[in-house]
Amino acid sequence: MFDWRETRNRNFVCEDDDSVTITVFLDKADQWRGIRDEHITALGYPSADAAINAIERGRVEFLKIRSRASNTDWKPAKKGGYYRYRNGQILATKQSSRGYWYMTVDGSLIRDKWFMSFDAAARYADSLMP
8 A cells, every 4th residue: 555645735745665756746737647757647637536546556557758858859740730750650649620639650540549638649659669
């Protein structure tokens, strides 16, 4: 069991079984997310309790945090969305008619992955490539 404590800035912090610090915080999109060892939860949660419960139950996907500067590598695509080349492959993100973002690698759809923003989709795309 994790021993969470609330900090002065209203984040929640604990150490996991490997003595690695995990922080749960409210992001700019008003979603609660977790950070662990330079990785961030792929999804945001509606409350701190929901994020903490997901982390404790191991039901989260942590993605490698990338620097904001790498967003500049993404270029606008002629038919909407953005693309970039990475390790000889073409990564692309587009926004659906419902407003969610999805991605493709070399034209193949990454199934069951929808994102609230371009930044979230780009972060996930970058986490797939070393």
